[in-house]
Amino acid sequence: MxxxxxxxxxxxxxxxxxxxxxxxxxxxxxxxxxxxxxxxxxxxxxxxxxxxxxxxxxxxxxxxxxxxxxxxxxxxxxxxxxxFMLTLDQPLKTETNEGSTMKDMLIDSAAPSLYEGDDTLSSKISDKKLCEALERLTQKQAIVLEMIYVKELSNKEIADIFQTSPQNISNTHKKALKKLKTLMEGDL
Structure with a gap:
């Protein structure tokens, strides 16, 4: 062979x-x-x-x-x-709360108060229309914005405080900015 x-x-x-x-x-x-x-x-x-x-x-x-x-x-x-969506996970159907859920509207007792300390987001803003738009955000959205822009915390640090993921904080931040933009472009 x-x-x-x-x-x-x-x-x-x-x-x-x-x-x-x-x-x-x-x-x-x-x-x-x-x-x-x-x-x-x-x-x-x-x-x-x-x-x-x-x-x-x-x-x-x-x-x-x-x-x-x-x-x-x-x-x-x-x-x-x-x-069979949980009640808190159902999206709200209002003009200003697009994408928000009942869970976003709840106040987290573990979250720091908006009014702790002298520096608040509202005290830093001189535009009256923007201040009014900030008041129409959910408490969680307002707290996240304040922690990012006033306290200068990262998404990870905020997530640790809220005991959630940085992605959830990022989503809340994006929703808050989108809502502010919608409110600022409209008549509130």
Missing amino acids: DKKLPLKSTEIKNPLIKGFLENEMNRELYKKAIYDFTEENKRLVEDAFAEYYERVRRTAYFSSMIKFMGIDFDKKLRKLNNR
Whole structure:
């Protein structure tokens, strides 16, 4: 036999065969079938490959099933959460509170008061229209703005005070600025 056969799994391109030959026992069966060709050796390699192939198919099937069951579960959970939304998570439908929820309107007793200390956001602003717009923000939005612009705290520091995530503080900040912009462009 002058033709060299690929016995190393690195020489083989097909991932299924490569995986089969990575097993030492399967590689030895393959070598034996090539160099000592008998019907028995051929049958042993075919049986070993059939068993390996079935194992791969089962693994792929269950992996796919787990993935799609997870996606379906997530869809059902989101559908249920949207259908039976908690009262505090429902969006408010007013002109000035776009995107706000009842939860945003609640006063957090752990949050520092707007009026602690001498420096407040209202005392720093000379524009009367902007002061009136600030008064129409939720308490949480006003506190977050004051902490950012007067106390010069980072989102992380504010999140630690409110015991929430910096992303929630960033969202509250963005909603407050958007609401201020809407109020300033309108007639309050």
